[in-house]
Amino acid sequence: MAKTEFDNQAFRQALGSFTTGVTIITATAPDGTPVGLTANSFNSVSLDPPMVLWSLAKTSLSVDAFNKTEHWNVHVLSQHQQDLSNKFAAKGKDKFKDINLEDGISSAPLIKDCSARFQCRNMVTHDGGDHLIFIGEVLGFDQQPLPPLVFQQGQYAMTARKPWEDVNLSSEPAAPQCSYNEDLLGYLLGRAHFQMLYRMRKVLDQQALEDSHFFALSVMNIQPKQTLEQLNTHLDYTGHSLSEEDIDFLESQALISKIDNDSYQLTDSGRVTSLHHIAQAKAIEEELIEELGAGDVMALKLMLKRLIHKTDPGLPDLWSTQEQQ
Amino acid sequence: MAKTEFDNQAFRQALGSFTTGVTIITATAPDGTPVGLTANSFNSVSLDPPMVLWSLAKTSLSVDAFNKTEHWNVHVLSQHQQDLSNKFAAKGKDKFKDINLEDGISSAPLIKDCSARFQCRNMVTHDGGDHLIFIGEVLGFDQQPLPPLVFQQGQYAMTARKPWEDVNLSSEPAAPQCSYNEDLLGYLLGRAHFQMLYRMRKVLDQQALEDSHFFALSVMNIQPKQTLEQLNTHLDYTGHSLSEEDIDFLESQALISKIDNDSYQLTDSGRVTSLHHIAQAKAIEEELIEELGAGDVMALKLMLKRLIHKTDPGLPDLWSTQEQQ
Incomplete structure (x- = not known):
């Protein structure tokens, strides 16, 4: 089963099987310019101390800003922010135009109406091949009851949550023996x-x-x-x-x-x-x-x-x- | 908005807004015992060289095995493997009983019928607060067209993917002005x-x-x-x-x-x-x-x-x- 030669396209596709949320990570460059990009490489690391991580391509235009800043904010996007996700996934100078920001702990831009937000202080930047891994301490966070935007196999998605109890229509474990079933x-x-x-x-x-x-x-x-x-x-x-x-x-x-x-x-x-x-x-x-x-x-x-x-x-x-x- | 005092429960909940897939990570301890656990802290890092990461609580019973092994495998679970996810999320000695394994690149157990699998060599283990971050090089991978299991806000979930084009029932951008709409x-x-x-x-x-x-x-x-x-x-x-x-x-x-x-x-x-x-x-x-x-x-x-x-x-x-x- 294992491939020895690496097919980059196939590797990307296999990674796409792992479903993720969608985040926008923001910071302020030393010259005061706000920077931000869409990333799905976010994840939690530690509860105590509270730590999270994400990774950034070394070829990204924002690498310099993130390398020089002490603070960055993670925004877990809601279903209503798909356009924002697309905007921050593209290259562009005016990403923050017409976006209402809030005041946060640091100077890093803080976007409204997200499912969750984590305001972080960078602790370590770690080399990760063609990416840099940013590991940060969470200084503050908040959450709103907005359905999160999801990404899977190169597409945005919505989630249907599975209750912990099985969802069966029949009151009995074994349905009658017949060609119909309640799953049709x-x-x-x-x-x-x-x-x-x-x-x-x-x-x-x-x-x-x-x-x-x-x-x-x-x-x-x-x-x-x-x-x-x-x-x-x-x-x-x-x-x-x-x-x-x-x-x-x-x-x-x-x-x-x-x-x-x-x-x-x-x-x-x-x-x-x-x-x-x-x-x-x-x-x-x-x-x-x-x-x-x-x-x-x-x-x-x-x-x-x-x-x-x-x-x-x-x-x-x-x-x-x-x-x- | 920012909380200065940390409410662990609230922090967990906020992190839960970030949707993830579900993985089982396996390895073989030096004494030959297979170890495995359910983790949703997996993520991709680099395409070239191919690298991925995941993190493990320092209190986990498997920490010693993972610290001493050179290889581990990541299994991105499919919707059909929810029971397996529960089994490997619990403590237990016989997790691998009755599980059909395949031969892989290393001695790390390789589980069948997953959405995707990544066979890795550990490159770096990094301290991450109450967790350890394992960063590995992907030596081999494969993928099957099985719908991936999803985790969001403490529940398993399924995904409904959004096509890139808008899904509208009306052939015109503006529907008639009336109290009904096609979204009812x-x-x-x-x-x-x-x-x-x-x-x-x-x-x-x-x-x-x-x-x-x-x-x-x-x-x-x-x-x-x-x-x-x-x-x-x-x-x-x-x-x-x-x-x-x-x-x-x-x-x-x-x-x-x-x-x-x-x-x-x-x-x-x-x-x-x-x-x-x-x-x-x-x-x-x-x-x-x-x-x-x-x-x-x-x-x-x-x-x-x-x-x-x-x-x-x-x-x-x-x-x-x-x-x-």
Whole structure:
């Protein structure tokens, strides 16, 4: 298995299997110029005394500044700071332009809104091949409950945390012997969707609305003017469709009204009803963010969007502004 | 913001914001005893020469062995090796029992089925407060396409990778001005579910089966003997239900048959039909794993299960063996 000749590209790739957070390390050069760069080579070293380390390519333009400064700050970036990560990973003189800084222990720049920050005093700089290893004592730190930005195999990533207890849907250790199992993606997506909709249904039932009515009102909230045919084009992939009777029902409830021969729009009352649906959907989501974690729900949404992209059968763009004109 | 007094617990927590992979580091003590421990303090140092580092608590039982050995191996663990991570994180003498090892460059134990492995020669051991920093030259490495195990804020985690291009569902940069947006979790879950089901529907249409029929056959595949009432108890949360006419239809298609006054089961033909559905669902899933990445789909499933747990309205356990008896 072991390679004796070194393939640099393959070595980089193998190292990429080790997942890391993303940090920006900052310092102030002796002439007062702020310097900063993106690094994922950060790690903790010691708790007592508190020490951390990171490494810097000897070819980096900032080597001189870091060699001459006594202090540097480590910023563990949050998911919202991906642009900042890209900015500090590139070469550039104006990296600190438009960035709000805070006052810290030393003169090293201190960036806001990070997942965690460590203000350090350099203890030792150690030779590490084509890199220098900076080992520092942590003088101060802080943390915010912001989901951290993650890097793996050359890509940014989000994390879905695994609870310490197993997450099984069956109440029994051994599920029935059959070809289905609770791990089937299609089953999980269906059950998750229907359970979310089930929570909506309490509100819908009070209004005597069926799922298809709810979907139709949602479409008309996004695309104000719809013919029955247009509505059904948007609903087709759900297996739901609206009949003339459904339209009559929604009109009788004063939720929609005819605006010309073929088209319908939400009435004021229909708009209020739809806003209540959205408020309910958002309340369910807020509750889940509270229970599952903001970063975890972000990861779920990202994966759903990636899946939707890959499985899109060519749906008409619900979010297009074209239909509105 | 900076703390002057050090709260060890808070410092640990702040360090936990920096996401890492999980490694097992192994060596052979001078007396031939294999030693190994779980560490997330690994990081790359240099590409040329190839160098990596990790750190070890001075209080570790393995310190002596690592101080006296010339070689150690780093194993970047895969998602499937979480148990191994726990085993090597605990104290114990028989850590290597029942573990298949491979021959490597040195005598240091080499564990199979990792995301990546680095076989190293120790170059320098550096003092790092309450830890020792081991810096080694990489003599050999390999990598397998296995999703890496991740550690963040004291928990194992999975990663959902972010493509370099933005993942937007709308074809236009600015979505219509309305209270809905494509980022609503309920919308994403619904659309993902319906798009998956849409792919199933081609097969279902050929068999003239409606969604509710498909759901009913699936339930009867898992729970062989079902009354109409039992079936509908399992389907209730989906908003679907089966009528007497649906049962008559499925009987007329020879997919189910009556086994006593009230109960139905799949016929041989019904079982084959249901197996085709499962095969189709698994084929769709395999295609998505290919396109999205195995680890990413694992992360999606984990989040769906966590969401299902939190939103379960108290459904009857579809996976129970009780009903079968």
